[in-house]
Each structure stands twice: as C-alpha cells, then as structure tokens.
Amino acid sequence: MAGRSGHPSTLAQAYALTCALACALATPWVSAAAALKVNGSSTVTPVVTEAAEQLQGQGLSIQVDPAGGSSGGISALGDGRIDVAMSSRPLKASDHERFPGTDFRSVAIGYDAVALVVSRDVWEGGVRQLSREQLQGIYEGRIRRWSELGGPDRRIVFFNKEPGRGTWSMFAGWLYGDADKAPLVSFPEVGSNQETRSKVASTRGAISQLSAAWADGETVFALGLVEGDGEAIAPTSENVTTDRYPIRRPLLLITNGAPDGAASTLVDFLLGTQGQSLVEKHGYLKVAAPPTAAAH
Amino acid sequence: MSPDGSTALTVPQQPPTSSRLAGLARWPWIYTGSLVATGLAALAFLGMLGLFAVESLPVWRHAGLSYLSGIEWFFRVQRFGALPMIYGTLAVSAIALALAAPLGIASAVFVAEILPARLRIPAKTAIELLAGVPSVVYGLLGVILLRGWMQDVLAPFEPLSGDTLATAGVLLAVMILPTIVTLSEDALRSVPASQRQAARALGFNRGEAILRISLPQARSGLVAAVLLALGRALGETIAVFLVVGRQDNQWPDRLLSLEPLAAAGQTLTSKLGGSETHIAYGDPLHWAAMLGLALILLILVAGVTLAGSAVAGPSSGRAAPGKSVRHPDA
Numbered sequence: 001m002a003g004r005s006g007h008p009s010t011l012a013q014a015y016a017l018t019c020a021l022a023c024a025l026a027t028p029w030v031s032a033a034a035a036l037k038v039n040g041s042s043t044v045t046p047v048v049t050e051a052a053e054q055l056q057g058q059g060l061s062i063q064v065d066p067a068g069g070s071s072g073g074i075s076a077l078g079d080g081r082i083d084v085a086m087s088s089r090p091l092k093a094s095d096h097e098r099f100p101g102t103d104f105r106s107v108a109i110g111y112d113a114v115a116l117v118v119s120r121d122v123w124e125g126g127v128r129q130l131s132r133e134q135l136q137g138i139y140e141g142r143i144r145r146w147s148e149l150g151g152p153d154r155r156i157v158f159f160n161k162e163p164g165r166g167t168w169s170m171f172a173g174w175l176y177g178d179a180d181k182a183p184l185v186s187f188p189e190v191g192s193n194q195e196t197r198s199k200v201a202s203t204r205g206a207i208s209q210l211s212a213a214w215a216d217g218e219t220v221f222a223l224g225l226v227e228g229d230g231e232a233i234a235p236t237s238e239n240v241t242t243d244r245y246p247i248r249r250p251l252l253l254i255t256n257g258a259p260d261g262a263a264s265t266l267v268d269f270l271l272g273t274q275g276q277s278l279v280e281k282h283g284y285l286k287v288a289a290p291p292t293a294a295a296h
Numbered sequence: 297m298s299p300d301g302s303t304a305l306t307v308p309q310q311p312p313t314s315s316r317l318a319g320l321a322r323w324p325w326i327y328t329g330s331l332v333a334t335g336l337a338a339l340a341f342l343g344m345l346g347l348f349a350v351e352s353l354p355v356w357r358h359a360g361l362s363y364l365s366g367i368e369w370f371f372r373v374q375r376f377g378a379l380p381m382i383y384g385t386l387a388v389s390a391i392a393l394a395l396a397a398p399l400g401i402a403s404a405v406f407v408a409e410i411l412p413a414r415l416r417i418p419a420k421t422a423i424e425l426l427a428g429v430p431s432v433v434y435g436l437l438g439v440i441l442l443r444g445w446m447q448d449v450l451a452p453f454e455p456l457s458g459d460t461l462a463t464a465g466v467l468l469a470v471m472i473l474p475t476i477v478t479l480s481e482d483a484l485r486s487v488p489a490s491q492r493q494a495a496r497a498l499g500f501n502r503g504e505a506i507l508r509i510s511l512p513q514a515r516s517g518l519v520a521a522v523l524l525a526l527g528r529a530l531g532e533t534i535a536v537f538l539v540v541g542r543q544d545n546q547w548p549d550r551l552l553s554l555e556p557l558a559a560a561g562q563t564l565t566s567k568l569g570g571s572e573t574h575i576a577y578g579d580p581l582h583w584a585a586m587l588g589l590a591l592i593l594l595i596l597v598a599g600v601t602l603a604g605s606a607v608a609g610p611s612s613g614r615a616a617p618g619k620s621v622r623h624p625d626a
Contacts, residue, residue, distance in 0.1 A: 163575060
C-alpha cells in the first residue's frame with residue numbers, strides 16, 4: 001500500500017477515472033429509461049416477461065418487475081411511475097378513489113385459478129379436499145391440527161399471502177364473500193409464487209394459497225374445494241375452463257387511458273396467437289374462450 | 297512534518313499560531329470542498345430525519361404514543377402499533393450479537409495476538425471478504441440451508457416452521473461476524489507493542505498478557521466494534537426478510553422468555569421490505585404509519601452508531617492512563 005496522502009495528480013487521476021467509469025455505467029441505464037415499464041402481479045409476470053423477450057427482437061424495450069404484487073403495480077401506475085400494471089385481481093372502487101386522476105383501463109390476457117396447496121406429508125396423509133367452512137376454521141385459528149381434517153397428527157402451518165397480492169384478494173373474497181370482510185388475523189406471510197411454493201414444499205404440515213399454474217403436483221399439491229353439499233372440485237384446467245372451480249380470476253394488463261405506442265404493441269401481442277400460446281404455456285387459460293363474462 | 301516547519305518554508309510572514317489555517321488557505325478549494333462535502337453528508341441525514349418525521353405526522357396524530365406502545369397492527373381498520381416490530385428488531389439483533397460478539401472477538405484475538413505476522417493479513421483478508429458478500433446471497437443461503445436446520449435445532453420449542461426470529465438472528469450473526477472481527481483486530485493491534493513487552497518482562501505469560509493487557513486496553517475499541525456491528529444488524533433487510541416469517545402482532549406473553557424467539561416474527565425492516573409499503577402508498581395515514589417505522593429504525597441505528605463512535609473516539613489506540621496492572625502471582 002502507498003503512503004497515507006495520495007499525490008494530488010494521482011488523486012485527480014483516480015477521480016477522473018471514477019467519473020469516466022460512472023458515465024460508462026450510466027449510459028445504458030439512460031437509454032433504458034425510455035423502456036416501457038411494467039410492474040405488478042408475480043402471477044402475470046412470467047407471461048409478460050417472455051412476451052417482452054420476444055418483442056425485444058422487434059426493437060421494443062420492456063422492463064418487467066413483479067415487486068409489490070397487483071396492488072403495488074396499480075399504485076405505481078396511479079402514481080405515474082410505470083406505464084403498464086399487471087394485476088391478478090379486478091380493479092376495485094377503492095383504486096379509483098385513491099387515484100382519481102388516473103383513467104384505469106384493463107384488458108384481460110388470460111385466466112388463472114387460485115389453488116389451496118399443501119405439502120407432501122399432508123397430501124400423502126390423506127387430505128385431498130377442504131370445504132369452505134373448514135378453510136374458514138383454519139383461517140380463524142379454530143382448526144389447528146390436520147388430524148381434525150382427516151390428515152396426519154401434525155399442526156397446520158398456514159402461510160398467508162401478503163395482503164397486496166391478487167392471490168390473497170381472490171382467496172379471501174371467495175372465503176368470506178368480500179375480501180374486506182375477512183377477519184383480522186396474523187399468519188407468517190409469503191410473497192411471490194416462487195417463495196410460496198418453496199416454503200410450502202419445505203415445511204411439514206404447510207398450506208397456502210398459490211396460483212394454480214404453480215401447483216406442480218410434485219412439490220406442492222392442490223386440494224379440491226367443496227362448496228355447500230357439492231362435490232370436491234380440483235383446479236384442473238377443465239374445471240377452471242368450465243367455471244366449475246370457484247376461485248378463478250382474470251390476468252389483467254392495466255394502463256392509464258387506452259394503451260398506445262409500445263403498451264398497445266404489448267397488449268396486441270399478448271392477445272394474438274403467439275401471446276395466447278404463451279399464456280397457455282405458463283399454465284393459464286386463454287382469453288379467446290373465456291368461460292363466462294370477462295374483462296372490465 | 298511539523299506544521300510550523302512547513303509554513304515557515306512557504307509563508308514565513310505568518311505568525312505560528314495561525315499556521316494551520318494559513319496552510320489550508322493555500323488550497324482554498326480543499327478547505328471549501330471538504331466543508332461542503334461534510335455539510336452535505338450531515339444535511340442528508342438531518343434532511344432524512346426531518347422528512348420522515350414530517351411525513352409520519354398523520355400517524356402520530358392518529359395514534360399518539362400508542363403508535364410506539366401498541367401491540368396490534370391491522371391496517372385495514374387503521375390500527376397501527378409498532379411495538380411487536382421493535383421487539384422483533386431488537387430480539388433478532390440481540391441473538392446476532394450474543395452469537396457473533398464472543399466468536400468475533402475470540403477470532404480477533406487469535407489473528408492479532410497469536411497468528412504469525414505473515415499469516416495475519418491473509419487470514420484477515422479472508423474474513424473481510426465475508427463482509428463483501430451481498431445480503432441477498434446470505435438470505436438465499438438462509439432459505440436453503442438454515443431454515444430446515446433451525447427447525448430441527450429448535451425442535452424442543454416446536455416451531456411451526458423454520459422461519460423464526462432465531463433463524464434470522466443466526467443468519468445475522470454470520471453477516472456481522474466479519475465487521476466484529478476486523479474492527480476488534482484493529483483495536484487489539486493498536487495496543488502498543490511496548491505494553492506487551494513490558495508485560496512479558498514482568499513475567500506474564502502470553503495468555504495473561506492478552507487477558508490482562510491487550511483486551512482491557514482495547515476495550516473501548518472492542519465495544520465500538522460490537523456497536524457498529526449492531527448498527528448493521530438493526531438495519532439489515534433482505535436476508536432477515538427471507539427467513540423471519542413476517543408474522544405481524546407477535547408480542548410475547550413473557551418478554552424475556554426464549555420461546556417467542558422460536559416462532560415467526562416481524563422486524564421493522566421486514567415490514568418495510570414487504571408489499572404493504574406498496575399498498576400504503578396513496579393512503580396518507582397508512583403511508584405515514586410505514587414511514588413512522590422508518591423513522592424509528594433510523595433513530596435506533598443512528599443512536600447505536602453514535603454510541604459506537606463516542607466509545608471509539610477519545611481513547612482508542614491509547615493506553616488508559618493511571619491503570620495499574622496486578623501481576624497474577626502478586
């Protein structure tokens with residue numbers, strides 16, 4: 001190591017070098033600032049990311065980021081920080097109230113189901129289905145052991161999706177009629193679909209809500225749901241397409257005003273043949289044949 | 297390099313008392329530049345403190361002091377109590393320190409006092425490299441390796457999963473270890489060699505010299521090392537986020553019992569790192585509540601850092617005056 005005080009010219013050289021380096025590093029960032037910014041649901045992210053990669057060949061630059069979930073994306077759009085929000089829940093009245101200056105327009109690019117997934121030991125222990133009442137019991141802490149539900153003698157580890165996630169909204173909405181009516185509870189929370197799957201798979205006695213496309217049947221297992229006196233309906237693609245599975249949701253792209261420029265290119269691509277095959281490839285359902293009524 | 301000597305050569309007409317200022321006046325850009333830089337750094341901190349204080353005002357108006365003492369946080373009904381998160385942050389940091397401080401100081405003793413000089417720098421560099429590992433890497437290692445292991449270790453407490461306050465604490469301990477080792481080693485090396493020689497001359501053996509001379513004289517430096525590491529532990533986000541469980545409202549029934557540490561919890565940073573920040577954006581009260589957490593965190597970290605510098609400042613590297621050393625056989 002050299003002496004304590006650097007020679008002035010050495011110091012100046014080092015400074016100039018640092019500046020040059022900083023400029024060199026900043027240049028690609030500056031050019032990327034013109035990119036279309038897309039943010040929101042981690043459920044929609046894989047489809048849009050792959051679409052962005054394919055559109056890159058056509059000279060379109062798109063940044064996709066799943067931080068914050070559906071609500072995070074909608075907030076960021078309302079605040080003008082991004083161009084397109086991805087959401088796995090429909091827009092709510094409260095979104096319009098919070099951002100009165102934003103003209104939210106949503107387009108459904110596909111459909112997904114929210115599955116209730118359990119870890120292997122629960123599945124193999126005999127739990128294959130749950131009724132709405134049983135799930136309410138788990139959510140409210142009245143049912144604490146799998147043995148009460150015909151499963152192994154082990155405690156129930158309920159991982160709740162973070163409140164901003166579309167998955168949680170759809171689940172709580174089905175369970176209590178309206179997500180805002182869900183009781184105030186505190187559970188360990190999980191964020192993205194990736195984190196949810198890995199934590200459920202690696203924890204004995206675990207259950208959580210997960211996008212059905214991520215329920216692989218190898219590490220985590222999707223339960224059938226029972227409503228009233230009905231039979232158990234598993235989130236198979238047949239059951240979701242025919243609208244028999246109860247927790248189904250649209251995958252939305254949301255813009256401020258009608259999509260234009262790069263945003264409209266992205267939306268058109270995703271609604272076209274290539275884009276819809278991407279939707280299917282990632283385990284979701286095409287929008288071309290929506291089971292019932294549709295977009296907002 | 298006496299200041300008088302150097303000024304006498306260049307500016308002989310200056311009286312010696314103002315020689316230092318006169319020396320600086322020769323390079324006014326250094327003087328003003330460094331002043332501006334220092335001012336900016338200080339202003340950045342004060343500005344941040346002010347910004348968070350002002351932005352979090354709505355929640356203080358809404359909840360008053362119960363924002364600090366409340367143990368329930370349900371944003372959907374506008375109930376904001378930060379205490380369980382403060383507890384989580386302090387508990388996780390305490391576990392980290394309890395594990396890392398003894399281990400770190402012990403390895404600093406070995407590196408500074410026992411290891412031969414030619415091995416000292418490689419050993420220290422290897423430890424310091426650990427400090428450069430990004431925290432998200434530690435977090436992923438925690439998810440892959442630590443969660444399952446901690447669930448087995450904590451089995452007597454029957455944790456629901458491997459995501460616990462204790463898991464986050466152990467992970468943090470690994471992360472702050474290099475800070476403690478490298479700063480403690482510096483503190484020990486700054487004890488003058490003559491002190492050790494004198495101790496040996498008085499008949500102390502090597503172990504006694506370390507225990508009775510080096511460690512006591514480096515004490516303020518060691519305390520500062522631990523406090524600075526604590527500052528890092530309090531503020532660490534992503535690694536904690538991934539393994540702490542992020543369960544709200546985990547206020548323990550018995551504050552000093554160990555059992556709650558084997559359960560999931562929430563820290564100030566894991567709350568701020570979660571998606572709730574995005575929901576809060578746009579709702580003034582909820583947003584204020586989130587920024588209030590940031591304010592609490594900022595004050596905690598600043599307090600610990602100031603304490604660390606205060607301890608390290610005046611006496612590090614100098615022998616404590618007037619301290620008598622009793623020979624073990626005396």
